[in-house]
Amino acid sequence: MTFKPAEWPRKLRSQEWYGGTSRDHIYHRGWMKNQGHPHDLFDGRPVIGILNTWSELTPCNGHLRELAEKVKAGVWEAGGFPLEVPVFSASENTYRPTAMMYRNLAAMTVEETMRAQPIDGVVLMVGCDKTTPSLIMGAASTDLPSIVVTGGPMLNGWFRGERVGAGTHLWRFSEAVKAGEMTQDDFIEAEAAVTRSSGTCNTMGTASSMASMTEALGMALSGNAAIPAVDSRRRVMAQMTGRRIVQMVKDDLKPSDIMTRQAFENAIRVNGAIGGSTNAVVHLLAMAGRAGVELTLDDWDRLGRDVPTIVNLQPSGKYLMEEFYYAGGLPVVLKCLGEAGKLHKEALTVSGGSIWDEVKDAQNWNEDVIRPVDRPLTKSGGIAVLRGNLAPLGAVLKPSAATPALMTHTGRAVVFEDIDDYKAQINDDALDVDETCILVLKMCGPRGYPGMPEVGNMGLPPKVLKKGIKDMIRISDARMSGTAYGTVILHTTPEAALGGPLAVVRNHDTITVDVPNRSLTLNISDAELAARIEALKPADLAPAGGYGLLFHDHVLGADTGADFDFLVGCRGNDVPKDSH
Structure with missing residues (x-):
């Protein structure tokens, strides 16, 4: 049986490697076949790279191997050829001196992985804080069709009848021990209660903030940001994302079509409405720099100043990400902003439609979790x-x-x-x-x-x-x-x-x-x-050599996103020369 490829409007990028009978084409195909891939998979199907930040040393992303299988299923169903590719994964929990030092390295490796390999489109599998911006930065620099699926937040933490948030209560309990209000033994007991399932922090920390920024930018399917990691609907989202990327390749729908000035303005306002992380500032500035969108700290202040914080989540408020999802998640926030005149409704998303089309029918199921605009948690949120x-x-x-x-x-x-x-x-x-x-x-x-x-x-x-x-x-x-x-x-x-x-x-x-x-x-x-x-x-802070020296010599200031000076901008995805 021979696969009959769909009609594509242009020659696929992957065919530069696989689509011919020369020695070089046979070289590329032949080695891939040692994994048991039939010959006809290389004869016209779009190759979808599933760029996975799974790592056992990145606990937030420890479940992404399982989730990748659902992405693959979606790609297969839509007529694509999915290939899972491990990429650099900087864990907030374990990396020293800090994961932020390696965000740019991760972005650089993702960019080069996408440019140098036979990939027509990518699914970016992310979760932990720096994995989200780093993969989007790399994708923006190559501008191949790209879509994000996040791993989702962990379940709510509970300790002695109190709702406890990952990270937030680490700081609170630590201070309580120093104040003599909590014993060290109680602190150790609380440890297991705070992080009790797979997933990222269950507060509106940086991981959930960046998942929300991704959805607000239009780079993920609507509703992606808040689904808990262990909820079956997270796996459905992954499979639907796999299906969608194949059509995005056919439509040639790229980050440059989606990550526009309007999209970044939407994201800044959303960050204010959700009480999002200050880390979103450096990440969005860096992402905008890769996309060629002029964005400054003044934009953050101007756009966020009159945005009320309406999401009642820790650390600003009371609840956690489970409740946010059950209340309706980010689509409700986007709808509220749209109705208040604080959303560019026509901004394009990975769905192929506008952001307003995606959220206009969203319903708020809990107005204490997602407050009405006229009854906010903070009247003037933003940064x-x-x-x-x-x-x-x-x-x-x-x-x-x-x-x-x-x-x-x-x-x-x-x-x-x-x-x-x-x-x-x-x-x-x-x-x-x-x-x-x-x-x-x-x-x-x-x-x-x-x-x-x-x-x-x-x-x-x-x-x-x-x-x-x-x-x-x-x-x-x-x-x-x-x-x-x-x-x-x-x-x-x-x-x-x-x-x-x-x-x-x-x-x-x-x-x-x-x-x-x-x-x-x-x-x-x-x-x-x-x-x-x-x-x-x-x-004299310059290290003797290695990546530390590269970082020291080329990192920009926080006011522009702390990217490397030589990585700002889009370098495209032209196929490198074949040396074989």
């Missing part, structure tokens, strides 16, 4: 971008997770020169600090750490926690986990390692934070600030 002499290129804060009383505040700086200095001092009762102070952490930006770790949500001093204080202003050039909370100012640029003003803050300086007016000010004269910067002796 606040602060500027001033302490952050000339900007710093970010998540209002929905902050303490309202601290949004306008002047306090004395308590300075930690780097993360080791912080660890050495923070638990010392002799530390000169009280709840009115502002904690300042330096040397944790992209070059300084290196990699820009999630340490910006510094734990508070025990002497303050024991007073019952739960929040203080914290300022750094670091990131924080999307599961974290508090009045935390992040991504301060230029970073300290590059001689930014953050580097010259001293103990007993005062800092004024004015979020309503978007300002961040070190209260010293311009002349004093200039003199301190002039006197700085920059540290």
Whole structure:
């Protein structure tokens, strides 16, 4: 029996490898046949690469092997030829010094994998924080038909009758132990209750935020973001995604058709509405850079400022991702934004239709989980971008997770020169600090750490926690986990390692934070600030070699997405020369 390929509007890219009788074509086909593939699979079917970030050392993605089989089933059903390809997987839980250092490496490997192999379209299988942006960045740079399927969030955590969120309650319980409100044994017992199934964090942390960003951008099928990892409907979504990519190849529907300026504006507004992670800022800036879309921190502030946070999820609110899905998930949020005039309804999605066509009939099944726009969790959500002499290129804060009383505040700086200095001092009762102070952490930006770790949500001093204080202003050039909370100012640029003003803050300086007016000010004269910067002796942070040196030499600032300077933009998918 011979397979009769469908009529395709153009020659498939994979046929450059497989479609002929030359020695080179036979070489490429012949080696593939040692896996038992019939000859006619190479004679016209689109080859679909299933780029899988499964790894046993990436716990969030540990179930993606099973999910890939459902994607394959969908590809086969639609007349495609699915081939699973493992790609670089940076785990937030295990990678040192930080997974963020390897996001760009992962994106680079994905880009080269797509360009150098006989692939007509790809399904991007992602989950853990950095896997989502890295694969989308690589896909944007090659611009082959691409669609995302995420692994989904884990089930709700419960501990002694309390709903507990992965990540969020790690921070809360850790602080409770330091405050003497929880024993270490109780903390260990809670550990198993917090992460009790396959999947990503069950809060609106970075993984769920990026899954939502992907759906809002139109790069995943409608409803993909919130389905729990172990729900059978997640497997259905994977199979439907496999079917859809084959048609996308036929239609030549590419990331450049979908990831437009309108799509990114939709995503920014959605991030405000869901109380999404500050990490979405650096990731979307990097993704936009790959797609050739001009996007800045000012866009984040302008577009998010008047967006209410309507999703009542931890860390900003009460519930977890299971409830979000049961309430209707992201389609309900998109519909609410559309009805409020805050959505580009005509933006194209991987479905081939507009985003509004996908969500206009969505229903809200729980208005305490997804609040009406006129009864939000936070009236003005989004991401606040602060500027001033302490952050000339900007710093970010998540209002929905902050303490309202601290949004306008002047306090004395308590300075930690780097993360080791912080660890050495923070638990010392002799530390000169009280709840009115502002904690300042330096040397944790992209070059300084290196990699820009999630340490910006510094734990508070025990002497303050024991007073019952739960929040203080914290300022750094670091990131924080999307599961974290508090009045935390992040991504301060230029970073300290590059001689930014953050580097010259001293103990007993005062800092004024004015979020309503978007300002961040070190209260010293311009002349004093200039003199301190002039006197700085920059540290030599360049590693001896390897990827660390590449990172050090080429990483851009957080204000533009912390991508590599030589990776910005789309380089296309022209078939490399055949050396055989």
